Each structure stands twice: as structure tokens, then as C-alpha cells.
Amino acid sequence: QRAPGKVLLDAVCNHLNLVEGDYFGLEFPDHKKITVWLDLLKPIAKQIRRPKHVVVKFVVKFFPPDHTQLQEELTSCLCMTPISVDLYRYLFALQVKQDLAQGRLTCNDTSAALLISHIVQSEIGDFDEALDREHLAKTKYLPQQDVLEDKIVQFHHSHIGQTPAESDFQLLEVARRLEMYGVRLHPAKDREGTKINLAVANTGILVFQGFTKINAFNWAKVRKLSFKRKRFLIKLRPDVNSSYQDTLEFLMAGRDFCKSFWKICVEHHAFFRLFEEPKPKPKPVLFSRGSSFRFR
Template structure:
């Protein structure tokens, strides 16, 4: 009898799983769920923890063992969807951006959407002109540290925050100027609301970019917004299709099809190719859900959608949830005392001298277990813990402010390590004495030690130059050759490499070509 009870108890424990969900302020919510618990159960637990009623705009995102992103489906088992070993880690993010964030009923909802868009700005997904970027950053500053105070905020105080992957001192001064002169007296809630109103006017508001290629092999980003389907290519938006013009979404393998019916019975089919079949299916499901949420009048109009025209073939999917119109109607009926909001902002400490001259602090809290710095080689996986996968390039004119993905600041720990490798004034003086002794021809053990030191420095220089040469050679092969090797192809397909290629390498190549032509023409003339 006792053995049966013990075995039953052990089986019960085996059916419980620990889940950790990273929230928008980078805090973590941990709970235990049963093996057969549905996604809706976990989501409801999370919303109860956040005291959130307008919850239909949000979702839980996770990455499977194959590094593919997914939105957690609420009607299916959490454990079966994740397909990974416990403990499970997921992220709470905005899934459907409100078409008018100012119309949200509760301040807690607006605050969470504010945190999401702040992350989008920091990760390079929300693009804007420099003037708009300064205003958005100033709103964040006002919301997090309050009114400007000359006693608390010394010269250059705005540089302690990292609002974008990279920005100039001129932009920092503009941010501080707006914060000092234009936003005084605004409460955090007012600043966040003004931030949302401004962000809503930008072309890439609500963009969740999916990297693809068109039929010509050119890189593109497909995205779904509250207003329709967009295609971003190069430095412009090449397609914007309203939701009522989209008649069908379909995929087969890595190929994604968008059927469009516009005025005057004009029908077109847009075809794009995703990196993998799994990525294409995720793109298709996101499109189905976004179209249902923003286009339909009632959730009763939702139908099961098939990815293929053939019966018994392809994937079948059905959006489960309320649509935007129903959500707004439900929000209007909310009647309760506004819940208390615990705002979390990374405010620089004035009492810590290492921060005064140290790295910028990110206004977006650092996601644990990964550094903020994003390299070209990491590709899409580097942003798997953020709300979306991929930064996008500019979609406006030449005065558009475009954050640089590789310009993110290092962590404080990394900064300390770099400082430790820098010689102090005493070490420099001692090094000078050793070199002078060497030049004067001193002999003995001291000369031998100096010789060893010089040789080690020369070896370090040679190794560094060799590494730089190899990196330069790899860069030339990646950008100029047509080698279709899987390793090179994967790097070329990353959006970070595309941005580096178009924004830096191509202008530099044109500059070198121009200089060479001018030198050749001078030689010919002489």
C-alpha cells in the first residue's frame, strides 16, 4: 500500500514542470504547471500576476530546440508545444499591437505596450527620423527619471542611457535639450502616453519582421501591422496591402504566397521564400492570426484555414481568441480601481563613480543569460529572447535615424575587463625605463627580460595582424564572391550582414573605386 502511494506521488511530481516567463521589464515569473496544462492556463496565471485585464494584445513566445520562434497556442498543451527539456523558459510580449494605443482603457496596459515599443526602438525595429528619435527618447527619459534637475542631472546625463543600439553625442544633446525644456511637469503616465501617440504615427509601428527573399533572390522583410501587410526591401517599403485586400495566405515548404485583390478587380500573388519550412509556417500562422484579429468583426467569423488547396494535405490552423473590435468593446466595460503600477527603469546611480565614466546604461533592461552586443555571426538567434527576431533597415528618406545593430554597448563586467587590460601610469613609466635600458645597450638579466618582452609584443602584433587579414579576406569573400557554400549563405542571409553590406561596405567600395580611377587618370595624363 505504502509503495503504491509512493509510486503515485513520484508519478505526480514527474507530471509537474517548472516554467519561467521573462516579462517586458526583464523581471521573471516562475510557476509550476501540470503536464497536460494548456497554454491558456499559463497565460491566465501570468495575467493574474500582472493584474492585467486587457490581455488579448499579449502572448507568450518561445524558441524550440531548432531555434525556431513560436507563439504559444492557448488551446494546446504547453509541454507538447515546447518539445524541450524542463525547466521551460518563455517570454511575455505584445502579440497584437493596438491600432490606437491611446484608446486602451487601463494605464497598466498602456505601460506594458510602452515597454514593448521601447524594446522595439532599442533593438532597431522601430525606425524614425532623427528628430522623432530624440523626442521618443526624451519621453522615455521623462518617464523614468522625472523632471530635469540640475543638481541631480549633470552635463551629459542622457548619455548614461542607451535608447538605441547606437547614437551620436549630437543626438544625446538633443534628447537632453527636449527633456529639459519641453517635458517638465509630465508624469510617467503622461510621458508614456505621449510616447505611444508618437510611435503610432511611424511606418514601422507594430512591425514584426520576418526575413525572406523575393523571386529574384533579393532580401526582404515581411511584416504584419495593425493596418495591413508590408514588405520592406532595401531602404524602402515596396508593398503595403490593407487587410481587407488580402484574400488568402498560403505556404508550401519554404514558399509563402499572399493573394491580393485590389480595386478594379486587380488580382496579384506575391511570392516569397523563407529560410526554412518551419520559419515559413510560423510566418503563415502569424499572418492568419493578425488578419483575423484586425479584420474580422466577431470571433464567430473565424474559420479553420488550410495551407493548401488539396484536401488532406498541408497544415490546418485556426485562430483562437477575440478580435480587436470585441476587445475594445470589452475594455469599455471595465470598472475597477486602477491597479498599482511598479515601474522599472534603469536609472544611473550618482553614488557609483564607475558609472560616471563607464558604459551607457540601457533604458531597456538587459535580458538575462545573454549580452546586449549582437554580432553578425549570431544572426537571427541573437534576438530570440526579445519580442521579435530581426531588426529592419530604413523605410524612409535619407534623414531617417537608423540604429546600428553592432554598436550596442558592452556590459559593465566587460568594461571592467577591458579596463583591467589597460596599463596604468606606473606600468607605462616602468615600460619606458625598460625600453630606454634596451636602447642604451645594458646587458645582463634585465636585457634578457626586455628582449623577451619585446618578442612577446611582436608576436602579439603579428597574431593580431594575421587575424585582421583573415577577417578582411572572409569579408571580401562574403561580399564579392558568388560561392554558394552553406556557411557563407547563412551569414549573407542575416539582416545584420545585409545592413552592414548596404550601409557601410558598398559606400566604402565606391569611395575606393573613385580614388583608384582618379589616380589612374592622373597617371595617364602625365
């Protein structure tokens, strides 16, 4: 309990035989029932007040934009084997499967059926129509799965001979091209009071109406991120061709929600810049207290 959060994350990674755990994190509901990330620097006891009543989940925190580069990114600094990279893809594939089931990863019917067909191939092997339909009747990968059953079976037929590792690879190939891949929506309002959702990705900050992306601010455009109480502020770099104000303001449900989103934005910016830096890979960036972050 006195140990910092990193000790627990390292223990989970060791249990899973993961040499590098930077892509992952531990999330849990705080005392206000807000889902937050376990801070790796702070003592666990100061974050989880009643550990016997809290479920801590190991999940993907930073989604790789191109999983085909995992081999290069991981082996260049850790001398990992191809088998180790397959383990990472397996865990990313599990996260995609969970996001699909929970309605986070929304997509059209064809993409959904193709995703599920790769999951089915990984779980039960080669196509057998009777076995497929029996399996789909017992296992729900999507809330409205029944209407997609014929498409799923049709796609699964084309995957004969595909190994579980190859299925994970193909699943991620489909998933990474979807707009909602790795996206976690955070409810907010703009200055006019219109309900929107904010999200952060490897490229920058995204703005959604419902599940439709209506705007994006890549990291190169962002000069500073800050929050004041429940106001989330994005200060943009000067651009004579832009019609946007110098500082964008969004209203979130409360200070805790705002701070949580601000922090994950800063972490995303820092994490994905690591792969742009010269090797050897620098140590993970850890953050001190504060309510603003200025980009270089």
C-alpha cells in the same frame, strides 16, 4: 506541462493584474532556435520540450494602431477603470522601449530623441541637466545614443510636470506614427530572387527592402493566404486597375519559418476584425490545423 498555453498566459496576466490579455503573447525559441509564439490551444509540453532551458517572454503581440481608443475598446466589454488602461499603456510603452533598444523600431534622429526624452521623463521625472546627462551616460536606450544627447536633453526640458502615465501616452503618440511601429521583419525573397522582408500589421501584409516599406496589401485586397513548404502565397482579389498577378509568391528560409509567418498573419487579420464586429466582443478566434485561410 499538460495544460494548454492559454493557462500559462492567463497566469502571467493575472500576476500583472491584466483583466484582458488579448494584446499580448508568449514567445520562446523552439528546438530549432526559431522564435515562435506559444500556441494557446496546444499543451505546453508538446511545444516546449526542455522547459528548464527555455526562456519564455511576455511581449506585445498585437500593437494597437491607436492607443487613444484603448479606453473605449477595453471598457466597453470589461468595465475597466482608467487606471487599468494606464497599465496597458505602460506595458505598450515598455515594448516600444525594448524595440528601440534592439534596433527594431528604426526612425530618424529627431523622433528617436523625442521617444527617449519621454522615457527619461517617465523614469527620472522633471528636467535637471546634470542629472539628465548622468542618467544618459549610465543608461543606453539606443546603440548610437551619444550623438543624440543634446536633443534628448532639449526635448526633456519641455516635459516638465508630465506624469509617468502622461509620458507613456506621449511616447505612444510618437511611436504609433512611425513606419516601423509594431513591425517584425521576416526575411524572404520574391519570385526574382530579390531579398526582401515581410511583415504583418493591423492593416495587412507589408513588404520591405531593408527598413524601407515598398509595398502593402491591405486585408480588403487579400482573398486567401497559404503556404506550401517554404513558399508563402498571397491570393489577391480581382482588380482591373492592378498590375499585380492573381497570386503573389515569396520564398522563405524553410517550412517552419513560412508556417510561423502564415499563422501570425491569420491571427492579425482575425484579431483586428474583432474591433469591427458588433459588441459584445466575440471570443478570441482560435485556429485548427491547415495551411490556408480564406478571407470572407
